[in-house]
Amino acid sequence: MPLEAGSKAPKFKLESDAGSEVSVADYAGKWLVLYFYPKDNTPGCTREAQDFTKAAAKLKKLGAEVVGISKDSVKSHCGFKEKIGIKFTLLSDPLLEAHEAYGAWGTKVMYGKKVQGVIRSTFLVSPEGKIAQAWRGVKVDGHVDKVLAAIEEQRA
16 A cells, blocks of 8 residues: 555664664654665666755755665665765665565566566655655656655645
C-alpha cells in the first residue's frame, strides 16, 4: 500500500556517510526531505544531489533537512559526496529495507522493459513524523522547486 499524506513515516535505521546510524526519529521536530535515488555518480542522481545542495540555505531557513538514500555503500556515498560537494547526509540501504517500506523499490519500465529497481521518490516528512507529501517517479529537473513550494505551503 503506497504511503499517502497523513501516514506515519516508516521507521528505519541506516548507516550514514559519517559512519553513524541514522533513523527517521532523529529528525523529530523538523521537516525532513527524504529522497530515494538509484545510484551515486550517475547523471540524474548527480543533478538531483546538486540541486538539493544548492537549495540547502532555503531549506534550512524553512526548518528542513535533506537526507538522500540509495543502495550504494557508505564508501561510495563518501566518494560521491566529496566529488560534487554534497552538503547533506547520505544513507546506505543495501538490503532495501527503507526503499521497500517507502515504496521506492519495485517494478518500473526502463528502456521499454519492465525491471525491478529503485523508483526515484521523495517524501516530505512533517515535524510530527507523518508524510506531508510524496512524489513518485520523480523527474529531476524542477523537482527541488516543487519540494520547496510544498514545504512553504505546509508551513503556511
